[in-house]
Amino acid sequence: MARRMLLSGNEAIVYGALDAGCRFYAGYPITPSSEIMHLMAKEMPRVGGVFIQAEDELAAINMVIGASWGGLKSMTATSGPGLSLMQEGIGYAVMTETPLVIVDVMRTGPATGQATKPAQGDLMQARWGRHGDQYLVVLAAQDPQEAYDLVIEAFNIAEELRTPVILLIDEFIGHGREVVVVGKDVVIKNRRLPPPSGEWMPFDSEDPRQASPMPLLGKGYYVLVTGSTHNEYGYRDVHSFETHYRLVKRIKEKIIGNLDKMPKPIVLGKPDDAETAIVCFGSVCRSAREAFYKLRERGFRMVFVRLRTLWPLDYDHLSRILDNVEAVIVPELSLGQLIHDVREAVDTSTRVIGVNKVGGGLPIYPSEIIKVVKEACRK
Amino acid sequence: MASIAFLGRGGQGIVFAATITAETLFNLGYYVAQLQSYGAEVRGGSVLAHIVYDNKTIENPFIEQYDLAIVLHEAGLKRWIKHLEKSKTIIVDKDLVKTRMDNMVTAPIIENVAREKLSGSENIVAVGIAMQLLLGREAIAVAKSILEKRSSPEKNIKALELGTTIALNLGINMA
Amino acid sequence: MSMPIHPSRRYLREETLPTAFCPGCYNGIVMNALFQAFKEMGVEDLRDYVFVSGIGCSSWIPSPYIKADSIHTLHGRAIPVATGVKLSRPELNVVVIAGDGDLASIGGNHLLHAARRNMDLVVVMINNLVYGMTRGQLAPTTPRGMKTITTPYGNPENPFDVARLLGYTEANYVARWCVCNYIQLKNSFKEVFTRIKRGFRFIEVYAPCITYVVRREKKSPGEKLKELMRRCIPLKKYYSLLDNERGDKIPIGVYKAEDKPGFLENYRAYIRKAMEG
Numbered sequence: 001m002a003r004r005m006l007l008s009g010n011e012a013i014v015y016g017a018l019d020a021g022c023r024f025y026a027g028y029p030i031t032p033s034s035e036i037m038h039l040m041a042k043e044m045p046r047v048g049g050v051f052i053q054a055e056d057e058l059a060a061i062n063m064v065i066g067a068s069w070g071g072l073k074s075m076t077a078t079s080g081p082g083l084s085l086m087q088e089g090i091g092y093a094v095m096t097e098t099p100l101v102i103v104d105v106m107r108t109g110p111a112t113g114q115a116t117k118p119a120q121g122d123l124m125q126a127r128w129g130r131h132g133d134q135y136l137v138v139l140a141a142q143d144p145q146e147a148y149d150l151v152i153e154a155f156n157i158a159e160e161l162r163t164p165v166i167l168l169i170d171e172f173i174g175h176g177r178e179v180v181v182v183g184k185d186v187v188i189k190n191r192r193l194p195p196p197s198g199e200w201m202p203f204d205s206e207d208p209r210q211a212s213p214m215p216l217l218g219k220g221y222y223v224l225v226t227g228s229t230h231n232e233y234g235y236r237d238v239h240s241f242e243t244h245y246r247l248v249k250r251i252k253e254k255i256i257g258n259l260d261k262m263p264k265p266i267v268l269g270k271p272d273d274a275e276t277a278i279v280c281f282g283s284v285c286r287s288a289r290e291a292f293y294k295l296r297e298r299g300f301r302m303v304f305v306r307l308r309t310l311w312p313l314d315y316d317h318l319s320r321i322l323d324n325v326e327a328v329i330v331p332e333l334s335l336g337q338l339i340h341d342v343r344e345a346v347d348t349s350t351r352v353i354g355v356n357k358v359g360g361g362l363p364i365y366p367s368e369i370i371k372v373v374k375e376a377c378r379k
Numbered sequence: 380m381a382s383i384a385f386l387g388r389g390g391q392g393i394v395f396a397a398t399i400t401a402e403t404l405f406n407l408g409y410y411v412a413q414l415q416s417y418g419a420e421v422r423g424g425s426v427l428a429h430i431v432y433d434n435k436t437i438e439n440p441f442i443e444q445y446d447l448a449i450v451l452h453e454a455g456l457k458r459w460i461k462h463l464e465k466s467k468t469i470i471v472d473k474d475l476v477k478t479r480m481d482n483m484v485t486a487p488i489i490e491n492v493a494r495e496k497l498s499g500s501e502n503i504v505a506v507g508i509a510m511q512l513l514l515g516r517e518a519i520a521v522a523k524s525i526l527e528k529r530s531s532p533e534k535n536i537k538a539l540e541l542g543t544t545i546a547l548n549l550g551i552n553m554a
Numbered sequence: 555m556s557m558p559i560h561p562s563r564r565y566l567r568e569e570t571l572p573t574a575f576c577p578g579c580y581n582g583i584v585m586n587a588l589f590q591a592f593k594e595m596g597v598e599d600l601r602d603y604v605f606v607s608g609i610g611c612s613s614w615i616p617s618p619y620i621k622a623d624s625i626h627t628l629h630g631r632a633i634p635v636a637t638g639v640k641l642s643r644p645e646l647n648v649v650v651i652a653g654d655g656d657l658a659s660i661g662g663n664h665l666l667h668a669a670r671r672n673m674d675l676v677v678v679m680i681n682n683l684v685y686g687m688t689r690g691q692l693a694p695t696t697p698r699g700m701k702t703i704t705t706p707y708g709n710p711e712n713p714f715d716v717a718r719l720l721g722y723t724e725a726n727y728v729a730r731w732c733v734c735n736y737i738q739l740k741n742s743f744k745e746v747f748t749r750i751k752r753g754f755r756f757i758e759v760y761a762p763c764i765t766y767v768v769r770r771e772k773k774s775p776g777e778k779l780k781e782l783m784r785r786c787i788p789l790k791k792y793y794s795l796l797d798n799e800r801g802d803k804i805p806i807g808v809y810k811a812e813d814k815p816g817f818l819e820n821y822r823a824y825i826r827k828a829m830e831g
Contacts (some may be wrong), residue, residue: 058663072642092627258650
């Protein structure tokens with residue numbers, strides 16, 4: 001039943017995760033994500049789930065991996081430094097096709113940075129923080145309501161595609177409180193289980209877009225899970241080209257090939273008619289959208305693109321939207337990471353201009369974006 | 380859309396004031412967004428918390444000025460001066476804040492808090508001032524019912540009422 | 555006339571045999587003791603067991619050779635993965651088999667905290683004294699003075715006495731046996747699966763790496779076993795000796811055997827409290 005609540009983004013994450021069926025949480029305290037852990041500690045035992053405070057982030061992510069193979073929908077939450085520590089485990093989850101959700105409440109960095117201050121500098125580490133060829137899903141929410149909605153989406157994608165999913169929010173969203181509608185028609189997806197009879201493979205699929213069935217432990221399947229290169233049945237093969245290439249390529253295609261299952265970008269304005277575009281993700285989109293409306297009122301021909309799926313990124317779609325514009329403004333609470341994607345999506349004649357501000361807990365204000373757009377249009 | 384900011388020193392309970400205000404507005408049926416700059420500031424530095432409320436979804440809580448700001452800390456005022464210069468009305472404690480600006484109204488908050496033996500509750504006095512000025516008695520009643528469920532309800536409700544009285548004596552009308 | 559089938563074969567993935575272990579590797583003795591224990595316990599198959607291992611030679615015992623569910627984790631992370639499995643599936647027996655480098659060095663923190671929690675796991679640490687899979691580098695268990703590829707002039711560091719260390723924690727069961735103590739090792743396995751079925755149960759098996767320890771000493775696996783039999787003494791006697799009297803002796807025996815409720819039982823009580831409140 002739908003309920004209207006006044007929630008911080010961190011609290012909304014907990015209610016979303018529990019509504020999605022999450023029944024295992026392991027985490028290590030870190031600002032500004034700790035409130036997720038605090039509320040999980042309170043709510044998870046009440047629904048009969050498991051909550052455990054791990055000894056460190058390495059333990060947390062690996063406990064989540066173990067619980068996911070045990071059959072529970074599992075998650076952890078952390079912030080930049082913790083995500084850095086979890087990276088090896090996330091790579092293992094990619095390689096073993098283990099469904100799980102990681103929420104990263106972004107703060108400034110590198111290192112300890114300003115622990116209580118928001119930032120958006122984890123985009124690249126969320127996508128690429130692991131060694132080797134690995135693909136997973138990265139989503140980003142703009143406010144507590146979307147944090148609730150997308151953590152449910154994150155579980156659905158994780159389970160359906162047997163993959164880790166990282167959901168990015170930031171300190172503004174995590175600590176900011178807003179009205180959130182929870183419990184509205186939530187669609188839940190579950191992992192595919194092995195068929196009762198016939199041939200099946202735990203680590204291969206005839207359709208590259210479909211995840212293999214995931215066997216439960218303790219049911220006599222004699223599951224072999226390994227982070228080493230393995231064949232379709234899980235047997236280690238650390239020598240042959242074919243096995244390795246096929247495995248990493250299949251995992252890549254499983255993620256890239258399912259773009260249509262990921263949350264779509266929100267596009268405002270008419271791309272065909274626009275001279276200038278704003279492309280953004282996360283909390284900064286709210287100032288960017290206000291700037292967009294104000295500029296449009298003043299006669300600027302604009303298009304606004306808010307990305308909700310940061311990886312895989314639909315470059316073709318973005319290219320089509322940005323095809324006619326002369327300048328793209330990319331506001332980010334970092335020195336610029338999404339801007340590289342935008343550059344990849346446009347041709348070299350299009351100007352790509354960052355609005356970059358990070359530190360001290362300051363947001364990017366609409367006026368700062370408006371100023372840059374005006375300057376860009378003057379040229 | 381309207382906005383309220385509370386600005387003070389760490390330890391004054393600024394975030395709590397914003398929380399009670401946000402819950403009051405939420406219970407009155409508004410869409411609310413509450414943001415705060417806190418963390419290490421809680422230990423002595425300045426703390427700013429603001430609330431944006433509206434009858435429809437809040438498009439953007441990252442605002443650059445406030446309809447009403449209540450300031451209890453001189454250093455905090457300096458840090459957020461750009462926002463405050465553009466704000467409609469700023470109420471400052473007449474003893475704690477020395478700076479004066481055209482959009483400022485002084486209020487004897489700390490003086491009254493000391494007289495009524497409500498030290499430490501200046502944050503709730505500020506809530507009373509803000510609610511009375513912007514929304515009137517109905518909001519005060521809702522805030523009271525929220526404070527009743529929190530710790531030290533008697534002291535806090537007295538502080539809320541003190542805020543109401545101070546607001547009425549300011550002789551300004553914002554509602 | 556058909557060949558009699560070896561009783562251990564039902565616990566093995568036959569298609570993965572022979573093992574990749576070096577000729578003479580003591581991993582075989584550990585496997586045999588484990589399987590003998592299962593056989594004596596009347597275990598038909600291992601579908602109720604989940605084996606979790608890390609990175610290293612001993613971690614290959616369950617993955618892929620044991621016919622059971624097995625998770626071959628990252629280096630050092632067997633215990634947290636096993637913890638996740640156990641907490642999500644309390645009805646399964648979760649067994650960690652890994653080496654001293656994996657459990658006591660890169661995964662040392664997890665080992666201590668799982669023992670502190672008295673987490674309901676059986677952990678078998680095969681202590682081969684070196685990093686055997688990667689050419690025999692220094693391990694946290696390498697004796698002082700021993701030459702390895704990273705201590706070519708003799709190890710200047712002190713080793714961990716892992717079993718003794720865990721003896722001071724909340725773990726229910728801690729024992730150390732040598733590969734030459736086959737019967738005791740087998741009985742220890744039976745003990746942790748039948749008599750003490752809860753809490754953290756830790757068995758260290760002293761099993762020097764055949765390639766990077768034994769062969770370097772120019773000994774055969776058999777000669778080394780004879781030497782180990784001479785060196786093993788009951789732990790009470792060992793710790794009553796002065797440092798300079800201990801020489802090359804190896805303390806063996808049970809450091810502690812208790813049957814306190816493990817993490818899971820305590821957590822169940824905690825959940826009941828949450829649901830009532």
